[in-house]
Amino acid sequence: MTDTVEVTLKVNNRKATRRVEPRLLLVDFLRHELGLKGAHIGCEQGVCGACTVLIDGRSARSCLHFAVAVQGADIATVESLGSRDALHPIQEAFHKAHGLQCGYCTPGFLATTVELLARNPDPDEAEIRRALTNNICRCTGYANIVKAVRAAAAMRAVPGRAA
Amino acid sequence: MADRRHYIGQDVLRREDEYLLRGRGRFVDDLPTPTDTVHLGFVMSPYAHARIVTIDVSRALAHEGIIAVYTGDDIAKLVQPIVAEIEFPGYHRHGRDVVARGKVRFVGEHVAVVVAENAYAAQDGIELVDVEYEPLPVASDLETATQPGAPLVHDAIPNNLIFKGQFSTKEFAAGFARGEHVIRERFRSGRVAGVPMEPRGCLALPDHVGDSIVFYSSTQIPHLVRTALARCLDVTESRIRVVVPEVGGGFGTKAQIYPEEFVVAALSFDLRRPVKWIQDRREELLTDIHARDHIYDVEIAFDDQGIVHGLKLSLWTNAGAYSTLPFGCTLEATGGARMIVGPYRISNYAYETHAVATHTCPSGAYRGVAQPTCFMAIEGLMDRIGRKLGIDPAEVRLRNMVPTKDLPWVNVVGVRYDTGSFVESLERALAVIDYAGFRARQPADRLVDGKYRGIGICSFTEVSGTGAPGWRARGLVRMPGFDSSIVKVEPTGKVTAYVSHANGGQGHLTTFAQVVADAVGADLADVTIIEGDTGATPYGTNTFASRSAVTGGGTLIRASTKVKEKMRRIAGHMLETAPADIVIEGGRAFVVGVPQVGLDFAGIAETAYSMNNFGLPEGDGYGLEATDFYDPPLVTMANAVHIVQVAVDVEDGRVEIERYLVVHDCGRIINPMIVNGQIHGGTAQGIGEALMEEMVYDSEGQLQNATLLDYLLPTAEDVPNFEIDHLESPSIDAEGGFKGVGEGGVIGAVPAVVNAIADALAGLGININRKPLRPALLVRLMREARAGRPAA
Numbered sequence: 001m002t003d004t005v006e007v008t009l010k011v012n013n014r015k016a017t018r019r020v021e022p023r024l025l026l027v028d029f030l031r032h033e034l035g036l037k038g039a040h041i042g043c044e045q046g047v048c049g050a051c052t053v054l055i056d057g058r059s060a061r062s063c064l065h066f067a068v069a070v071q072g073a074d075i076a077t078v079e080s081l082g083s084r085d086a087l088h089p090i091q092e093a094f095h096k097a098h099g100l101q102c103g104y105c106t107p108g109f110l111a112t113t114v115e116l117l118a119r120n121p122d123p124d125e126a127e128i129r130r131a132l133t134n135n136i137c138r139c140t141g142y143a144n145i146v147k148a149v150r151a152a153a154a155m156r157a158v159p160g161r162a163a
Numbered sequence: 164m165a166d167r168r169h170y171i172g173q174d175v176l177r178r179e180d181e182y183l184l185r186g187r188g189r190f191v192d193d194l195p196t197p198t199d200t201v202h203l204g205f206v207m208s209p210y211a212h213a214r215i216v217t218i219d220v221s222r223a224l225a226h227e228g229i230i231a232v233y234t235g236d237d238i239a240k241l242v243q244p245i246v247a248e249i250e251f252p253g254y255h256r257h258g259r260d261v262v263a264r265g266k267v268r269f270v271g272e273h274v275a276v277v278v279a280e281n282a283y284a285a286q287d288g289i290e291l292v293d294v295e296y297e298p299l300p301v302a303s304d305l306e307t308a309t310q311p312g313a314p315l316v317h318d319a320i321p322n323n324l325i326f327k328g329q330f331s332t333k334e335f336a337a338g339f340a341r342g343e344h345v346i347r348e349r350f351r352s353g354r355v356a357g358v359p360m361e362p363r364g365c366l367a368l369p370d371h372v373g374d375s376i377v378f379y380s381s382t383q384i385p386h387l388v389r390t391a392l393a394r395c396l397d398v399t400e401s402r403i404r405v406v407v408p409e410v411g412g413g414f415g416t417k418a419q420i421y422p423e424e425f426v427v428a429a430l431s432f433d434l435r436r437p438v439k440w441i442q443d444r445r446e447e448l449l450t451d452i453h454a455r456d457h458i459y460d461v462e463i464a465f466d467d468q469g470i471v472h473g474l475k476l477s478l479w480t481n482a483g484a485y486s487t488l489p490f491g492c493t494l495e496a497t498g499g500a501r502m503i504v505g506p507y508r509i510s511n512y513a514y515e516t517h518a519v520a521t522h523t524c525p526s527g528a529y530r531g532v533a534q535p536t537c538f539m540a541i542e543g544l545m546d547r548i549g550r551k552l553g554i555d556p557a558e559v560r561l562r563n564m565v566p567t568k569d570l571p572w573v574n575v576v577g578v579r580y581d582t583g584s585f586v587e588s589l590e591r592a593l594a595v596i597d598y599a600g601f602r603a604r605q606p607a608d609r610l611v612d613g614k615y616r617g618i619g620i621c622s623f624t625e626v627s628g629t630g631a632p633g634w635r636a637r638g639l640v641r642m643p644g645f646d647s648s649i650v651k652v653e654p655t656g657k658v659t660a661y662v663s664h665a666n667g668g669q670g671h672l673t674t675f676a677q678v679v680a681d682a683v684g685a686d687l688a689d690v691t692i693i694e695g696d697t698g699a700t701p702y703g704t705n706t707f708a709s710r711s712a713v714t715g716g717g718t719l720i721r722a723s724t725k726v727k728e729k730m731r732r733i734a735g736h737m738l739e740t741a742p743a744d745i746v747i748e749g750g751r752a753f754v755v756g757v758p759q760v761g762l763d764f765a766g767i768a769e770t771a772y773s774m775n776n777f778g779l780p781e782g783d784g785y786g787l788e789a790t791d792f793y794d795p796p797l798v799t800m801a802n803a804v805h806i807v808q809v810a811v812d813v814e815d816g817r818v819e820i821e822r823y824l825v826v827h828d829c830g831r832i833i834n835p836m837i838v839n840g841q842i843h844g845g846t847a848q849g850i851g852e853a854l855m856e857e858m859v860y861d862s863e864g865q866l867q868n869a870t871l872l873d874y875l876l877p878t879a880e881d882v883p884n885f886e887i888d889h890l891e892s893p894s895i896d897a898e899g900g901f902k903g904v905g906e907g908g909v910i911g912a913v914p915a916v917v918n919a920i921a922d923a924l925a926g927l928g929i930n931i932n933r934k935p936l937r938p939a940l941l942v943r944l945m946r947e948a949r950a951g952r953p954a955a
Contacts, residue, residue, distance in 0.1 A: 021283065023283065024283075031192075031193075036186070037187075037189075037190075037192075038187070039186070040190065040192075040193075040361065040411070042360050042362070042444065042871075043444040043870070043871045044443060044444060045444065045870055045871065045872060047871040047872055048444075050360055078184075078185065078186035079186050081184075082184075087181065087184060087185070091185070094180070094184055095176060095177070095180040095181070096176065098176075098177065098839075098840050100180060100183055100184065101412075101668035101670070101844060102359070102360070102361070102411045102412045102413075102667055102668030103180075103183030103188050103409065103411070103668065104188075104190060104359075104360045104361040104409075104412060105360045105411075106183055107186045110184070128879075129879040129880050130879075132878070132879035133878040133879055136360065136871070136876050138358060138360050138412050138414070138844070138848070138876065139412055139668050139840075140840060140843055140847075141840075141842075141843030141844045141845075141847030141848075141882050141908075142847065142878075142879040142882050143882070143884050144840060144843065145879070
């Protein structure tokens with residue numbers, strides 16, 4: 001497996017080029033080539049959603065894509081949210097609603113929420129819960145995550161399009 | 164003068180959140196690794212029971228990126244077999260090689276370890292180790308494993324009965340006979356697991372001398388891990404510092420000491436290189452502890468009024484292939500048998516309890532341990548008594564409960580309930596959910612929209628904060644009960660508290676800071692909590708079994724109080740006032756009634772650390788810190804009531820939860836927001852356990868659903884919103900009045916949901932005595948009931 005290919009992605013608005021094995025998963029590219037450790041690996045089968053990132057604005061499982069297969073794509077990870085001094089309003093809403101406990105699944109939930117609110121700025125509870133089935137959380141029982149998403153929606157946290 | 168409490172009881176937002184929300188939490192797989200780190204891959208047995216004939220590592224060693232392959236015999240030179248430290252009549256001790264030698268005893272057991280340059284190569288190497296097995300007959304389930312002629316899991320354990328315990332009150336039979344009515348039932352609980360979102364992992368980093376390692380592990384019990392590593396690797400504790408990074412959920416799954424931890428540490432010493440291992444989900448489901456594979460055969464005797472006169476239990480628990488560290492396999496067996504009496508005045512009781520070895524994944528301490536299942540049994544019996552006598556099941560409970568005026572109460576197995584609110588909690592719950600109104604509507608609601616509706620109750624006690632006597636009573640002779648802390652007021656006047664616990668999402672950095680700030684009299688912002696590091700914190704039992712608030716909170720109060728007393732003496736000395744007249748709060752010490760005459764903590768610390776000319780009060784030495792070891796009572800008993808309304812769809816068998824109420828009493832609440840979060844999460848796990856989760860083994864001992872596609876976890880559409888109401892009956896036995904809360908959610912949810920479905924279907928003559936209650940099962944039961952066939 002010594003053959004490598006050059007992969008260029010736009011990650012969080014910066015171009016990143018690396019030579020990697022063709023079998024390298026996108027999530028491992030992000031985590032181990034670029035040091036963006038926010039997306040986590042929970043199942044490597046696309047079920048749990050802990051590795052969810054945005055690929056060209058759509059939520060996607062970074063464990064189900066080879067890095068080489070998304071050549072040229074525009075990727076947004078949790079590290080793109082917020083500024084040095086302030087959390088993104090969605091992150092702030094999760095904080096205030098106690099929408100996280102261990103925090104392992106949280107970056108994936110944030111990606112799903114960014115996508116949901118970009119598509120539907122004023123979702124009702126059923127729509128929120130439907131969207132959140134994208135991700136599994138084992139700590140919170142979801143109630144406070146739903147509350148956080150509602151609060152973020154009320155703040156119009158995502159203006160227009162996905163990050 | 165009593166100090167006012169400033170922070171305990173408040174919804175303080177969590178300090179842990181910002182870095183986690185930014186994706187900067189350092190879970191074990193997120194830690195930076197040196198470039199010479201090697202990565203491990205474990206070769207797992209595909210057979211549940213087999214003799215290992217040969218292991219050929221030549222193809223693996225020839226592969227690029229593979230450094231070495233260790234078999235069980237190689238590892239045995241580095242790691243002694245692990246043995247659960249249980250001494251109990253009826254228990255059979257047995258050892259386990261951390262990598263199998265000779266025989267494998269469950270699917271997923273490790274047979275070899277691949278050492279590779281990177282994680283991908285390690286996976287390649289696993290595929291290239293050629294193992295020849297001679298398959299052997301399998302004892303796959305609890306029902307058949309103890310029958311004559313069943314294959315033995317361990318040759319030296321007859322009938323696969325690892326443990327048998329028994330108990331009876333005096334003159335049990337005579338008391339039992341005083342109940343005119345007897346109900347017999349068998350409750351069957353399907354096997355589940357904690358399934359934290361983060362699989363486990365370890366990283367061992369040798370120091371530059373090559374003599375010691377820093378051992379990062381995704382664990383709840385760093386001190387117990389270090390002790391076990393030191394023993395089994397035969398190295399002194401000083402050469403191993405266990406550090407707990409961010410942990411992505413524990414739930415008891417990570418309150419175990421696993422074979423991989425020994426292997427990672429041993430190979431780091433052996434290779435003198437950093438060693439990393441990250442588990443994948445298949446390994447997690449196959450090899451992390453399972454739980455709740457239980458059978459309760461119960462008989463209950465009661466009179467015409469529904470008053471219980473006797474309870475007889477035969478409990479069977481599936482231990483899996485090995486007794487695990489550190490709890491062995493007696494925890495579920497003793498737990499279910501000892502806790503089943505719950506809030507009830509049952510004084511005539513007899514049990515036999517068993518832990519049975521099978522060729523399946525070992526069992527362990529999943530959140531709630533046996534309490535979800537023992538309360539499924541006793542609460543199911545309360546409902547049956549009501550149905551048999553025509554008395555409402557809530558009323559049956561109230562008639563049998565220990566009333567608050569009788570507290571403290573010592574139950575039939577010797578456990579003291581110091582304070583509580585069993586009756587008040589149930590009455591409050593019935594009122595809030597308008598139970599009477601539901602009952603009045605219920606007949607009319609049946610099948611109006613193709614759904615049967617029911618309501619289910621679980622009234623329960625939650626064992627929390629177990630101290631040493633509590634572990635001894637369950638055969639765990641070497642399990643400490645205490646936790647410990649060091650509280651320091653630093654030279655700048657800021658407070659640092661080091662506590663023996665480890666955080667896995669509970670919010671310790673926030674709640675423990677609230678406790679310390681109040682107990683020292685400091686500003687919350689000036690208090691920092693350090694934990695999860697054996698190099699920094701004193702020894703303790705650590706974080707499982709709803710311990711944190713009781714044992715961590717308790718020791719922090721005690722250490723803080725000692726520091727505060729010293730500050731009071733120093734401040735009195737500096738202000739030329741008697742220490743008794745010094746008030747300390749809000750980060751200042753001042754003369755009572757004269758708040759303008761005072762000192763801040765930095766001023767006191769100057770004296771304590773000899774940075775001025777005041778000198779110390781007579782009898783005091785330098786420094787401003789205190790250490791405390793706190794062993795709580797036998798147990799600290801919380802209580803709660805869950806009531807749930809469900810609708811069962813007659814066509815597809817799906818269960819919708821229409822309303823969910825929890826009335827909870829965990830004594831003095833440190834942070835209501837976090838307590839509610841614990842209840843939400845535990846309840847969601849219990850809903851999953853009641854409705855969908857089950858590890859399914861076939862007769863060959865193959866786990867049929869070792870993926871998250873097949874082992875279903877509840878999603879946001881499966882879990883309702885919760886109504887939560889709190890009563891506070893502070894403990895009078897435990898420091899601070901705290902009781903634990905971590906497990907209550909799952910304990911209450913399983914019986915409440917099962918009972919609600921049973922209630923919904925009782926009119927059809929369906930007897931619900933098992934979980935999980937999946938749609939396919941419910942559809943079959945409803946179809947059979949309508950066809951007039953006897954229901955299972």
